[in-house]
Amino acid sequence: MASSTTGEKKILTLKGGDNEEFILEESLVLQSELLKNMVKEERVSSIPLPSIKSKTLVKIIEYLKKHAELTPSNKEEFKNFEKEFVNVVLEELLDITVAVNYLKINGLLEFCCQAVADRIKDKSVEAVRKIFRIESDFTPEEESEFRKETPEAFEGDLDDTTN
Amino acid sequence: MIVASSKPQTTLADMLPDCLIHTVLSHIGYKEAARLTILSKSWLQAWLTHPNLEFSVYNFKLIKEVDEILDRYRDKKIPIEKFNLSTFGSDEVVPLIDKWLRIALQNGVNHLEFGYVDFGRTLYPLPHVFTILSAKSLRKLVLKDCDLMQLSLSSGYVTNYCDSLRELCLLGVCLNDNMLQTLVATCPMIVSFTIKHCIGLKKIELRNLQKIKMVSIHIDEKQPIEIQAPTLEHLVCCGLAEKTLMLDIGACQNLKSLKLSSVRISDGFLAQLTSRCQFLESLMLDNIVSKGLEKFKVCESQSLKNLEIRCCSGTTVIDAPNLESLDCVGNEIPVLKTAKTFGPLKHSRLELYSRENISDLWFRKLRKFLFNSNSWSHVTLHFPSCIKIDLENWDPCRGIFAIPQVDVLNVHLIGSLKCPSFADALLWSCHPRKLNLFSTKQMITYFNNLLMYMKNSSHSNPWQYQLKDLRVHKFDLEDLRRQPVEHNERRRIRFSLYWR
Numbered sequence: 001m002a003s004s005t006t007g008e009k010k011i012l013t014l015k016g017g018d019n020e021e022f023i024l025e026e027s028l029v030l031q032s033e034l035l036k037n038m039v040k041e042e043r044v045s046s047i048p049l050p051s052i053k054s055k056t057l058v059k060i061i062e063y064l065k066k067h068a069e070l071t072p073s074n075k076e077e078f079k080n081f082e083k084e085f086v087n088v089v090l091e092e093l094l095d096i097t098v099a100v101n102y103l104k105i106n107g108l109l110e111f112c113c114q115a116v117a118d119r120i121k122d123k124s125v126e127a128v129r130k131i132f133r134i135e136s137d138f139t140p141e142e143e144s145e146f147r148k149e150t151p152e153a154f155e156g157d158l159d160d161t162t163n
Numbered sequence: 164m165i166v167a168s169s170k171p172q173t174t175l176a177d178m179l180p181d182c183l184i185h186t187v188l189s190h191i192g193y194k195e196a197a198r199l200t201i202l203s204k205s206w207l208q209a210w211l212t213h214p215n216l217e218f219s220v221y222n223f224k225l226i227k228e229v230d231e232i233l234d235r236y237r238d239k240k241i242p243i244e245k246f247n248l249s250t251f252g253s254d255e256v257v258p259l260i261d262k263w264l265r266i267a268l269q270n271g272v273n274h275l276e277f278g279y280v281d282f283g284r285t286l287y288p289l290p291h292v293f294t295i296l297s298a299k300s301l302r303k304l305v306l307k308d309c310d311l312m313q314l315s316l317s318s319g320y321v322t323n324y325c326d327s328l329r330e331l332c333l334l335g336v337c338l339n340d341n342m343l344q345t346l347v348a349t350c351p352m353i354v355s356f357t358i359k360h361c362i363g364l365k366k367i368e369l370r371n372l373q374k375i376k377m378v379s380i381h382i383d384e385k386q387p388i389e390i391q392a393p394t395l396e397h398l399v400c401c402g403l404a405e406k407t408l409m410l411d412i413g414a415c416q417n418l419k420s421l422k423l424s425s426v427r428i429s430d431g432f433l434a435q436l437t438s439r440c441q442f443l444e445s446l447m448l449d450n451i452v453s454k455g456l457e458k459f460k461v462c463e464s465q466s467l468k469n470l471e472i473r474c475c476s477g478t479t480v481i482d483a484p485n486l487e488s489l490d491c492v493g494n495e496i497p498v499l500k501t502a503k504t505f506g507p508l509k510h511s512r513l514e515l516y517s518r519e520n521i522s523d524l525w526f527r528k529l530r531k532f533l534f535n536s537n538s539w540s541h542v543t544l545h546f547p548s549c550i551k552i553d554l555e556n557w558d559p560c561r562g563i564f565a566i567p568q569v570d571v572l573n574v575h576l577i578g579s580l581k582c583p584s585f586a587d588a589l590l591w592s593c594h595p596r597k598l599n600l601f602s603t604k605q606m607i608t609y610f611n612n613l614l615m616y617m618k619n620s621s622h623s624n625p626w627q628y629q630l631k632d633l634r635v636h637k638f639d640l641e642d643l644r645r646q647p648v649e650h651n652e653r654r655r656i657r658f659s660l661y662w663r
Contacts, residue, residue, distance in 0.1 A: 117187050
């Protein structure tokens with residue numbers, strides 16, 4: 001993947017986990033601290049990202065494009081886009097979050113973590129356990145002690161649904 | 164969520180590295196996050212270093228618990244971003260408050276809130292307000308029910324500026340003019356300043372704040388307010404309706420929005436204000452008392468886009484050619500005198516709560532108001548069950564002929580009215596495209612019959628003849644079920660009306 005330049009704009013290739021290639025302007029990826037360092041210091045023009053699924057990468061690139069177009073006048077539109085952006089199944093949201101964490105896109109990371117947090121807010125412990133398919137690694141003794149110490153954690157009007 | 168799959172199943176939680184669990188948890192409140200510690204050891208670990216702490220210490224058991232948690236944060240140097248502490252006043256907790264606040268500051272807190280609840284008996288004599296203010300990390304400070312009066316200002320407390328603080332809120336704090344001046348001088352870079360129900364001030368004077376954008380002031384006494392801040396964009400002033408507001412904001416030429424609430428204003432106050440503040444876009448007047456007529460002028464403001472008037476007495480004279488949004492809520496129909504007409508508004512809303520009995524004059528006033536003010540998107544009328552409507556003198560052929568158009572007319576009728584021409588008079592006042600009726604079954608039937616009659620009759624009065632077609636939308640059962648039990652009798656119905 002040789003570096004090519006069209007006019008002033010530098011072009012960069014990102015390679016997703018399934019070897020799919022994405023060609024985009026270099027200026028877009030500067031929002032990612034990780035890619036910025038790679039581009040600036042190592043002067044690469046093709047970056048393999050084997051740990052990120054292509055589907056996830058498509059979403060993130062879409063975000064970077066929208067974010068680059070953000071102006072005070074289309075703020076509202078961008079907010080709606082953000083809302084839609086995280087309106088995906090949890091598994092996909094977590095994929096995105098992990099990838100964004102790896103790429104170090106700080107603003108988007110906070111937003112994704114907030115979205116994950118919103119999914120489990122006001123849910124009962126049992127529901128969260130089901131949502132995340134978490135198996136407890138506490139011993140039964142530890143767990144029963146915990147329940148005794150903080151009974152309020154298991155009380156209250158909490159949502160048991162896992163949607 | 165069970166996924167049938169032959170490959171070994173990774174749990175979703177496995178996909179979230181521990182550092183992400185920590186970030187996710189920090190977006191959930193401290194108390195709720197505590198609940199989730201039982202999920203697994205990773206979640207427990209993440210909670211033990213939660214950056215946002217909130218403690219409401221209202222019993223003795225909690226004192227020890229909070230003290231232990233904060234000792235751990237101190238010993239392990241766990242970063243604290245937000246610290247929200249409210250405590251009750253007891254001899255056991257008071258000696259610890261200072262220690263806890265210090266730990267938060269040492270661990271880099273950037274948003275600190277402290278409230279002291281002694282049910283109004285005493286205030287907490289905060290000894291180290293200047294130490295708190297000088298913390299490099301601190302961006303926002305909220306103090307509730309603290310006493311700053313007992314601090315001595317003489318002993319060189321104010322050694323250097325605290326240029327990191329951006330937001331300062333004083334709620335129910337006791338301080339004098341001197342202390343306020345010192346506080347303001349100590350943090351000249353604040354962007355937002357709120358002072359509510361504070362005790363001991365004779366005057367509220369703000370000057371030399373280079374970055375200030377937003378000021379919110381609630382006073383309980385008749386203190387004069389003087390703000391000298393060319394950068395100020397948003398100002399909220401709330402006071403006591405019986406006292407005349409003494410507000411000097413002559414130097415705030417860049418003000419964009421102003422909200423005045425529960426104050427008496429002097430003659431020409433608004434006219435003077437709008438001529439000074441050439442960039443004023445939003446003006447909200449809430450429960451404003453002004454003397455007599457013609458005193459309520461919003462004049463020659465080229466910049467004004469949004470105007471909200473709530474429960475204000477007097478006549479409103481609006482001369483704002485670029486107005487985009489107008490919102491009026493009150494008991495009486497306002498008299499709007501537009502010196503120059505403003506263009507079609509993007510948003511307009513009128514909400515009236517009738518308190519007195521209604522006669523034909525009321526409908527004439529309503530019609531005139533709606534007619535004069537160009538276009539109304541939402542009109543809501545509330546008629547409580549106690550009012551009487553007397554339309555004996557109503558003459559439908561009198562007055563202006565063109566009937567104002569309204570997008571949505573909401574009518575709330577409690578109880579049944581014994582006035583046969585009520586619906587007639589209402590549709591004589593305006594022609595709504597959508598009519599939402601919240602009333603008894605009986606009233607709904609009455610409206611329905613009248614509308615059907617209007618549609619089918621060709622010999623009726625001219626204003627009735629204009630109804631071309633109508634459609635009735637009954638709200639579904641779900642809507643009815645959501646209504647409170649005591650209003651069980653009331654129903655909602657929507658008519659779409661097509662006028663000629």
